[in-house]
Amino acid sequence: MDHIVRGVLNFRKNVYPEHKDLFGALADSQNPDVLFVTCSDSRIDPNMVTGSHPGDLFICRNAGNVIPPHSNETGGMTASIEYAVAVLGVRHIIVCGHTDCGAIKGALDIPALKGLPHVKEWLGHCRSAMEIVRERHSIPSDTCLDSKYMDEAIEENVLQQVQHLRTHPVVAAKLANGKIEIHGWVYDIKSGNIRCCGRDSMEFMDFDQYYSDYIAKISE
Numbered sequence: 001m002d003h004i005v006r007g008v009l010n011f012r013k014n015v016y017p018e019h020k021d022l023f024g025a026l027a028d029s030q031n032p033d034v035l036f037v038t039c040s041d042s043r044i045d046p047n048m049v050t051g052s053h054p055g056d057l058f059i060c061r062n063a064g065n066v067i068p069p070h071s072n073e074t075g076g077m078t079a080s081i082e083y084a085v086a087v088l089g090v091r092h093i094i095v096c097g098h099t100d101c102g103a104i105k106g107a108l109d110i111p112a113l114k115g116l117p118h119v120k121e122w123l124g125h126c127r128s129a130m131e132i133v134r135e136r137h138s139i140p141s142d143t144c145l146d147s148k149y150m151d152e153a154i155e156e157n158v159l160q161q162v163q164h165l166r167t168h169p170v171v172a173a174k175l176a177n178g179k180i181e182i183h184g185w186v187y188d189i190k191s192g193n194i195r196c197c198g199r200d201s202m203e204f205m206d207f208d209q210y211y212s213d214y215i216a217k218i219s220e
C-alpha cells in the first residue's frame, strides 16, 4: 500500500497542479466520446494505451470484458451502457479483450472453477465463444479446451460480447441510425499491439489496417 499512499501525495503535490485547468473544466460535467469496456486485469491501462486523459473515456471493467446480453434484469453493465449511450451520448464503444486473460482461462475449463460459483456463472456469458472454438476444432462440448486455443478464444469472446452489446435497446437504436460505432479490440500485453474488428468486418486485423482511414486523416 506504501506506493499507493506515496502516489496520492505526489498526485496532490505535483500532478494535480499541472493539470488544474483540466480538472477544473471537468469538475461539473463530462462529455466522453468513447465507452471503453475492458477486463479488470491489472495490466490493462486504457488511458495509457490510448493516450487519453480524464474525461475522454467512460470505462466499464469486469472479469473477461463481459457484456451480459440485454434482459429485464438490471445489472451494473446494463445500467452503465444505458447511461453512457443515452445520457452521455458516446459515439464509439470499444470492447477490449487482452492476451493471457484469466477469465478466458477459466472459461476454457469451467468445471475446474470449483469454489468460485459467481465466477462460474459470470463466465457463462462467454460460453457461446468457447462452443464456437470447440465446433471449429471438432472438440466435444463437455471437454475442456487446451490452452493452445487461448488466443482464438479471446478473439471469439470479444466477438460474442460485441453481439451481446447489440442486444441492448439503446445501442440497437443508435446503431440503426448510424450514431454509434462498435469496435472490438484484443490488446497484446507483451507486444503492445492491438488487433481490431467490428466496423466493417468481424475479421480481426492489425490496428494500422483497421484504422487506415483515421491514420490517413491524422497524417494529412
Ligand SMILES: [Zn+2]
Pocket: 039, 040, 041, 063, 064, 065, 098, 100, 101, 102, 103, 104
Ligand atoms: Zn482478463
